[in-house]
Amino acid sequence: MVSRKEVADMAGVSVATVSYVLNDKPGVSDAVRERVRYAIEQLGYKPSYAARALKMKKTNCLSVFVNYLGDPFEAGLLNTLEHITRKLGYFIYFHTYQQDQEEDFRRYFAGRIDGLLLMGQSLREETLQAIKAEDIPVVSIMEPVRAQGIAAYIDVDWEAGMAKLIAHLKHQGHRKIGFMANGDKEHPHERRKLAFAAAMKREGLAVDESSFLYGCGRLEESQAQMAKYLARGTAGYHTAFLAASDLMATGMLAACREARIPVPEQFGIAGCENILMTLQTTPTLTVLHYPRPEIAALAVERMIDLLNGEPAASSKLETKLLVRDSS
Secondary structure (H helix, E strand, C coil): CCCHHHHHHHHCCCHHHHHHHHCCCCCCCHHHHHHHHHHHHHHCCCCCHHHHHHHHCCCCEEEEEECCCCCHHHHHHHHHHHHHHHHCCCEEEEEECCHHHHHHHHHHHCCCCCEEEECCCCCCHHHHHHHHHCCCCEEEECCCCCCCCCCEEEEECHHHHHHHHHHHHHHCCCCCEEEEECCCCCCCHHHHHHHHHHHHHHCCCCCCHHHEEECCCCHHHHHHHHHHHHHCCCCCCCCEEEECCHHHHHHHHHHHHHCCCCCCCCCEEEECCCCHHHHCCCCCCEEEECCHHHHHHHHHHHHHHHHCCCCCCCEEECCEEECCCCC
16 A cells, blocks of 8 residues: 655655645645645555544544435435535435434444434434534434434425415315325424324314325335225215325325326325426326425535534425426
């Protein structure tokens, strides 16, 4: 392995000068900087990031917890996160989150990352305390059900968004509206379920446990649950359903198609995120728009503020209602 001293010898400078060039510090002339870079290229020198992290107590690495990599909504967020953090000089690692593995994650994080990004997960108190002890800031995209202990979250205003969606469906003549929920009470989708229930009550519409189906955030499971629901017959039941995610809304649409129930003529369906798929379904899905690039960028901005010792506040953005053919 090529050493920093070998680079310095070839460039005819000190080891300290090589360090200045590698860290892009001032005080080095352009000519010397060019000689050092040439020596680095010729020798194939690779900096030791592990040694640098030990010395500077900084890894330039971030981690993000993912709920389900098969969900295009989260995949879109991850693409933006990776693009932005890479431009800022950070590496980012993705981990599928499982609550029963939090202890393993705590051991992994020690000394390996500068910050942790969540996708709305509610971490255990002991996990948050361990992360805090390592001086690792935590920022969440989507508001966790239990947000205590994280530095900041970025999300949309779900109550205002659901109010728009329920008002639209009510205007279309729907009075019995159901909701395809996740089923995991600690999943960030739970915030959307609670916002739906609150909006229904404000509109004077009935909502109880019979208003909910549970699709576990998966297309296949939501399709299966909707198929069972439709097999019971729709007379006297709901005339429209919202879904906590567009993936589940697409599953519901598939179940209606298989049961030969026309949408929206007999049944209205709407989603919550505006992933690309919603423009390619038949019919196209009415959705709330979740501004993923803006929210991901804000989450990274908050993280960088925290890493620089600055305060960071939570934010809720407006979500727009996009009325299409499914409602």
